[in-house]
Every structure is written in structure tokens, then in C-alpha cells.
Amino acid sequence: MTNRTTARLTGRAALVxxxxxxxxxxxxxxxxxxxxxxxxxxxxxxxxxxxxVLGDGPDPDADPVGYxxxxxxxxxxxxxxxxxxxxxxxxxxxxxxxxxxxxxKSNNAKEAVAVASKKLNSLCPGAAS
Numbered sequence: 001m002t003n004r005t006t007a008r009l010t011g012r013a014a015l016v017x018x019x020x021x022x023x024x025x026x027x028x029x030x031x032x033x034x035x036x037x038x039x040x041x042x043x044x045x046x047x048x049x050x051x052x053v054l055g056d057g058p059d060p061d062a063d064p065v066g067y068x069x070x071x072x073x074x075x076x077x078x079x080x081x082x083x084x085x086x087x088x089x090x091x092x093x094x095x096x097x098x099x100x101x102x103x104x105k106s107n108n109a110k111e112a113v114a115v116a117s118k119k120l121n122s123l124c125p126g127a128a129s
Contacts, residue, residue: 042081047124049078054128065104068096085123092116
């Protein structure tokens with residue numbers, strides 16, 4: 001194994017551990033997702049799934065291209081209860097795909113990630129922090 005591979009695996013393992021510890025220690029909070037009744041619970045669940053996906057992968061500051069690559073498939077696998085959230089998740093996955101395809105050099109892809117992240121945060125506050 002190369003040093004880079006070892007560093008990535010170590011980083012991913014540490015990130016997973018942190019996410020698990022945060023989940024284990026967090027208390028129940030009021031729903032911040034838009035909606036009512038069971039739809040609100042389903043939306044909140046989807047927002048938590050998105051946050052978990054975006055919290056996984058390489059460090060986005062150290063390896064933004066690798067981070068983008070790691071987000072595409074997991075985001076596309078998330079099923080959302082309403083069209084607006086489904087659309088934003090799809091936009092973000094597509095933006096990350098463009099960013100990865102350009103090796104992080106496309107300003108349009110960077111802007112698409114920023115716009116989709118902002119839209120996602122309007123539906124799921126803090127999900128794309």
C-alpha cells in the first residue's frame with residue numbers, strides 16, 4: 001500500500017469514527033426539515049442521510065476532487081420523499097460529477113457545487129456545511 005492510500009484509509013476510518021461518536025452522543029432535537037406529519041419525519045431522515053454521505057470520504061479541503069468523486073454514487077442512491085429535495089440532491093450529485101470530471105479545474109462545476117449546496121442547506125439546514 002502506498003503512503004497516499006494508507007493516509008486516505010486512515011482519514012476515512014477517523015471520519016467514520018467521528019460520525020459514529022457524534023451520532024451516539026447526539027440528543028433528539030426538533031425537526032428542522034420542511035413538511036408536516038410523517039412527510040416531515042421522512043424528510044428529516046433524508047436530510048440525515050445526506051449529512052452522513054457528505055460527512056464521509058476524503059477531507060474536502062485536502063482532496064476536493066477525491067471528495068467530489070466519493071459523493072456522487074452515495075448521493076444518487078438516496079431516495080427523498082418530495083420532489084424538491086430529490087431535485088436538489090440530484091443537482092448536487094451532478095455538480096460533484098462535473099467537478100470530478102474536470103479534476104476540480106472547472107469554475108462552472110465549482111459554482112454548480114456551491115449553488116446546489118446552498119439549495120440543499122435551505123431544505124436541510126447544515127447538511128452541506
